[in-house]
Amino acid sequence: MRIYNTLTRKKEEFIPRQPGKVAIYVCGPTTYNYIHLGNARPIVFFDTVRRYFKYRGFNVLYAQNFTDIDDKIINRAREEGDDPLALADRYIGEYFKDADALNVLRADIHPKVSGHITEIIELVGTLVDKDFAYMVDGDVYYNVRKYAGYGKLSGRTLEDMQAGARVEVDARKNDPMDFALWKSTKPGEPAWDSPWGEGRPGWHIECSAMALKYLGINFDIHGGGFDLIFPHHENEIAQAEAATGQPFARYWMHNGFITINREKMSKSLGNFFLVRDILSKFAPEVVRFYLLGTHYRSPLDFDxxxxxxxxxxxxxxxxxxxxxxxxxxxxxxxxxxxxxxxxxxxxxxxxxxxxxxxxxxxxxxxxxxxxxxxxxxxxxxxxxxxxxxxxxxxxxxxxxxxxxxxxxxxxGIFKTSAGGNILREDKDMEKERLVEDLIDLIIEIRQTARQNKDWPTADRLRDRLKELGIALEDTPDGVRWKRQG
RNA sequence: GGCGACAUAGCCAAGUGGUAAGGCAGAGGACUGCAAAUCCUUUAUCCCCCGGUUCAAAUCCGGGUGUCGCCUCCA
The missing domain is CATH 1.20.120 (Four Helix Bundle (Hemerythrin (Met), subunit A))
Known part of the structure; x- marks a missing residue:
């Protein structure tokens, strides 16, 4: 198998860390809202990757995290007068509704940030001890100048990045590119005790900590959207490799964006489509089929x-x-x-x-x-x-x-039974059966009309059914019907 | 300003050196009472433009044009 590795910018033969086994970590959503189609692409794609490894006989260990501690969650909770962790939990539940509909298999592990504060504090502590991090007013920052490999994933040097001058200058930081590992608490925010005072984790540290915990050093595949290459994944590498002195992940895979009129679908542009809104118009199998119809690294324009x-x-x-x-x-x-x-x-x-x-x-x-x-x-x-x-x-x-x-x-387009049978949507099966019986009855009547060469009646029945979304097909072996639209 | 990706028929989309998959839409035919479905045939002398390398390029190299992305939260 060959995999395009963002780290080397080319397709490489896939060589697992251990023969016959593959460990995969995919960055999951920050749960402060329902997922949109742009979020669904990596979820569906990496689910397919995982299925294919299994098909190829690999023993797959698949982890996808939830970010349940984050500025956006806190803000949203404040707006709604809710508790941030409760709100995040609620949207995790909603996430599973959408993911299940899209026939995405559950990951082996779905770690949450809130459940790994201990591991995170430990990792930050290691970075402080090893002098890769420093403390300012209760915040802990990663010192990018201390880590020689910084920029290797995104293919940029620190000088390149600063040429843009879009980074806000924070005089307390050693370097403008330094990022927070630990943020000191503010009133009303979830906070945990730490050696640096009360606070909460920065965004990037969680994935390093959880991936290391469950998948270990130098695990096989780390995935996510293109927009995570920098800074998120770059920072994950910097944290993990500085702390362990070992390579973090072997293959980095990134999916392209869903676009609307060729522009990135994103929450800030407001041009996003929620998965559940799309599912109210189209069957989930259509959505999955559509998502997989384009190579994962290409942009996919939606309408x-x-x-x-x-x-x-x-x-x-x-x-x-x-x-x-x-x-x-x-x-x-x-x-x-x-x-x-x-x-x-x-x-x-x-x-x-x-x-x-x-x-x-x-x-x-x-x-x-x-x-x-x-x-x-x-x-x-x-x-x-x-x-x-x-x-x-x-x-x-x-x-x-x-x-x-x-x-x-x-x-994974069609949901299948244990026996491999491809099933139709099985909601309201009883009603479904009645509908089927009624349609069969109408077909019987129409068949009689046809035998009598009463074409107007036969055509009328067929046309009326068509208006109701039922299409008939006359074949030498009898009449067939199906739903349309 | 820095870094990067992409450009294939009316539309969507594979293909990264050997002479253009597949789908949607369209055309013709078979089948049918008429349809639908299905099958068969057909639809890019050519892959944004200009140069170069090669026996051979959509595919490699150089230049140009256009579109998009990252450098700030984002899948």
Whole structure:
């Protein structure tokens, strides 16, 4: 497998710290609001990375943190008259609602800052002891001039950064780029005792402390959005490597932004779309499919038209799955089941291409292309062979179905049951069943009309159903229906 | 001011030296009572522009134009 490493600016062969194991840390959200689509991209992408490692047989240790102590949370809590930690907790709950909907698997560990104050204080203490940090009025700052590697991730020198002169000058700091490890308490803020007085952690120290605690030194992959390269990840490296004297993480992966009219989606610009608002208009599988349709390092421009186009594409894959299921329904693979050699070798090719795509820096866009190729092979085969008439040769079709499931295991687009069946949204199943029965009834009536060549009635029923979002399809084997829009 | 990324058909989007995946939209055909779905065929002589390297470049190098990002909270 090859991974683009921000640290070296090139694709490198992935060599795990320990054979067969991979430890991944991804920077999670600061929980003071619902997540927007820009937040969802890394969540979905790195979930896919993790799934692929598992698919490749790795033992995966996956950690994603929550920042539950932060200026923005404190401000928000003040506005709402709430307790900051309670507010953060509430939004962690909301986060899981959105992430679950997008079929994001739970991380092995979801550490929170508030639960790791001891580790953080210990790490800050080490940095102070080793003279990488200094105290001013109860604040503790990291001294960037003491760490020779500062800037290696973002590819800048301290001189480069200061040329911008956008850093506010704080005379108390040794260098304008020095950043807070520990902030002294202010009235009304959550605070903890420390050797430097009451206070709370700075933003960057938490990830160094928690990643070191759970994943250890020199762990495999650290991920997050491009905007975290500097200063967040640069600072994480400076803290961890100064404290341990060892490399922090081996591979740094950063996803590109979601844009709106080619401009970064961000809270400060106010051009963001909340995941739950999008999910009120489109199925979660469409959103996930859309997010994975572009390579993770490229920007992805969002608007509802593009989501609609993705929905139509996904529809094609679902149709193929449905046709396949219909063809296989009631058939068991027995002794008479022979593979179709031509189809088999095509399937094999597609599988290899899929894995090759994923091996090459997680090229999910190409991988999805392979899903379309698979759909075309299946559809074309069923068409050519007039399949429901053929009792044998189902072995290859079963293999094709298995491939859909395997691809889905990695991409996580459809929710699947334990048996690998791809399920539809299973809310309100009872109502659902009634609706289905009613539609079947209407279809029966329409079939009678058709037998009587009463086309106006038949067409009217079909048109009315269409208005209600139910599309009918007449086929030689009977009538099929599906939801539309 | 410093650093960096990107520019592929009407739209979205892979492809980083060997002669342009895939999807959406469009066109023609098969199938159909008409549709839908599906299948088949078709849609970029060419990958922002100009130079260079090479037997060979969308892909490498130099220059230009444009768009975006980071340098401040941000996924």
């Amino acid at each position: 509802y038209e593009k989501l609609a186009a993705a929905q139509k594409g996904l529809e094609r894959i679902k149709t193929s799955l449905r046709l396949l299921d219909e063809a296989l329904e009631g058939r068991e693979s027995g002794d008479e089941a022979r593979p179709d050699l031509a189809l088999d070798s095509r399937l094999e090719e597609i599988l290899l291409e899929f894995e090759k795509a994923m091996d090459d820096d997680f090229n999910t866009a190409l991988a999805i292309g392979m899903m379309f190729n698979l759909a075309r092979e299946v559809n074309s085969y069923l068409q050519k062979n007039d399949f429901p008439g053929l009792a044998e040769k189902i072995a290859s079709l079963q293999k094709a179905r298995q491939m859909f499931v395997r691809f889905n295991c990695v991409l």
